[in-house]
Amino acid sequence: MTKSNEYTDSSRATVNRRSFLKGSGAVAAATALHSPAVEAEPQAAANVVSGATTITLNVNGGDHKVTVEPRTTLLEALRSQLELTGAKPVSSDGSSGASTVLVDGKPVMASTTLAMAVTGKNIETVESLGGEDTDAVPRAFVKHDAQQCGFCTPGFVVAVRALLNKNPDATESQIRQGLNGNICRCGTYNNIIKAALDVVKGGV
Numbered sequence: 001m002t003k004s005n006e007y008t009d010s011s012r013a014t015v016n017r018r019s020f021l022k023g024s025g026a027v028a029a030a031t032a033l034h035s036p037a038v039e040a041e042p043q044a045a046a047n048v049v050s051g052a053t054t055i056t057l058n059v060n061g062g063d064h065k066v067t068v069e070p071r072t073t074l075l076e077a078l079r080s081q082l083e084l085t086g087a088k089p090v091s092s093d094g095s096s097g098a099s100t101v102l103v104d105g106k107p108v109m110a111s112t113t114l115a116m117a118v119t120g121k122n123i124e125t126v127e128s129l130g131g132e133d134t135d136a137v138p139r140a141f142v143k144h145d146a147q148q149c150g151f152c153t154p155g156f157v158v159a160v161r162a163l164l165n166k167n168p169d170a171t172e173s174q175i176r177q178g179l180n181g182n183i184c185r186c187g188t189y190n191n192i193i194k195a196a197l198d199v200v201k202g203g204v
């Protein structure tokens, strides 16, 4: 084989490989265009939200408009836009329990819940337990001096309310177990348990 032939053969081989790859790509593209997964993509893309969006949150029985980004937490929306500062930003991972609120009656950490994820749901904050007709749980906390710095207190109050809504006759053991997602750095646990048990007994 001459040098010239080698070049020619090599070029042909290159062209042939390129042609083959281009052809394969075209086939793959043609196949992909007709695959259900790709056809579904434009629909999925239409549901992607980016940037600031105004949504409605139902908080403490009323609808409120807030402007949030996809990354905005419920805690940020409550505190920064609705001025409901009872839930506290103690732990961004929710491990302290200080940001506890109720969503459709269930306790959740507002610090780890995206605001957009709770549109159409009933959100209740600790503020809903105060006012003229103060709930028995915060009254019991006052009666039993169940707080020191108070930073954990709103989370505990909401957690106790959720627990007793579910089990009004909770025992001390059940209360201790039910509150194990909330942390008090000041160590007021005994008085918190006393307060919760007093509510169970109807003492407040």
Ligand code: FES
Residues within 6 Å of the ligand: 146, 147, 148, 149, 150, 151, 152, 153, 183, 184, 185, 186, 187, 188
């Ligand atoms: S009262 Fe201070 S953290 Fe609980």
